[in-house]
Amino acid sequence: MTKHSNEVCQDFLRGICKRTNCKYQHKIRKFVVCKYWLRGLCMKGEEQCEYLHEYNLSKMPKCAYYKLYGVCNLTNCIYSHDKVKSGRCNWYDRGFCRKGLKCNKKHVKQVVCQLYLTGFCPRGPSCPNGHPKMDLIGKHREFSFFNKNLYDKMMAIIEEGGDDFVSAFFLFPVELTVWHHWTQLFRCVDIKSTNRN
Template sequence: DTEEPAAASKPYDHRRKKVVCKHWLRGLCKKTDEDCDYLHRLDHGRMPECWFFAHYGDCTNRECIFRHVRPEDKTLECPWYNRGFCKHGARCHHRHTRKKPCVRYLGGFCPDGPNCAF
């Protein structure tokens, strides 16, 4: 029995498996874990956004498992991530943007210091 790994069956796609499959959550996904472009495991940090909260700004389900992301939070950068660490990680409602580090600083010293563009 030699099974081919799932990664070898499809070319790697950065967009795949970033959000939990909403059909799998209800037990209705007709695709296998390997064929579905969405996660088939419970990961609260990768839950889809709540449809009601996204459309109406409110969700009355007290036990809702979907993410409640305010529109204004989607556009704000996370100040803690920008300083080096955000304790919320994938569950943070703010945007985590990776920035290109200064090559001179990585080499040991940047003469521009706090005025560096990077």
């Protein structure tokens, strides 16, 4: 029986090809191990499944966690961890990467730490949330947390605000840049202080 096409028979894949001289391929080149077979759940069987039914580490499917998050925390994960992307993207870790999906670095999603955005996080490096670095935002001095004018204005509000400062801080939406963060805070505190009169 000679095959006329390199195409795989779709009826064969579904288990319904009854042609004796089918012009399509019934033998499939399998490159990736069947993730269902690994768990003993493949319903197609070895002949009809388009994936390998053998334990071969070099042909394992990609790890779903590594693919989505760029990190896999499972100690004995048998799935493939794509090594193409080298290291974490500093730009993404700091809030934004212009390259997006075309970036050759890993984009690991993290929630931004609200305490860090205020200027101090007591957990420091052990904090599970992201601590964006302001040095990569740009050379614009107004974005620096250590801007003298911004610092003086912030300290004045803290000294005057008391409990209003704390309650105002937790009521406004957190933004990624410290500059916008503090201007939102100033706006909330100003509104609260004007409402008291």
